[in-house]
Amino acid sequence: MxxxxxxxxxxxxxxxxxxxxxxxxxxxxxxxxxxxxxxxSPEMLAQKQLNAYNARDIEAFLEPYAEDVKVYEFPNKLTMEGKEAMRKAYSGMFEKVTNLHCELVNRIVQGNTVIDQESVTGFGEDKFEAIAVYKVKDGKIAEVYFLR
Incomplete structure (x- = not known):
């Protein structure tokens, strides 16, 4: 049987x-x-990295990203390239900023693009609002654009 x-x-x-x-x-x-x-899905990839960001879990945070991910300051200023560059930048931040938290305010999903409106705390007294645009290619986040 x-x-x-x-x-x-x-x-x-x-x-x-x-x-x-x-x-x-x-x-x-x-x-x-x-x-x-x-x-x-692109939405699930964005959510996984957000959950890991809030948990300050660098390995889980990097998992949804492509090895050659590109991070931009909106509209087109390249600020980081590759997972290893992200690892250096974010692992230090995760260790130093103990009350780091990103709250999802709103999310729009259009095909392979996810646009998150976020409220971020942990950097000084005030929280700040940010927009993150995630572009997914071949099942991984390949590009991120931040607008603050």
Whole structure:
């Protein structure tokens, strides 16, 4: 007899979000690697990096980005290029700014572009408003434009 089954590296009884840890699915006798079923939507990529930013988790923060990501000050001033440049800039910030937090105020998704209106705290006394535009290519965030 054939059965449907999932294989996970997370204990589903201990972790409510165990579905994030599903690595393989067996359906109708076929072994399927889970990451080949559905890729993350542009909105999900933007949300993953925002969640990791607020958790100050540098590895999770960088995961949605392309290796050759380009970061711009709007409209076209290149400020950073590549994941390693982001790692240096953000890991230092995550360590130094202990009360860092970005609140999503509004989000617009149009095809492979996500536009987030954000309220950021942790840099001095006042919060500031910012706009981040994420452009997704080949399942990763390839370009980011910041407007403050």
């Amino acid at each position: 054939q059965a449907d089954l999932v294989i996970t590296h997370i204990d589903p009884l201990a972790e409510i979000n165990f579905v994030d840890g599903i690595e393989y699915t067996i359906s109708s006798g076929n072994l399927i690697k889970t990451d080949t079923l559905l890729s993350d």
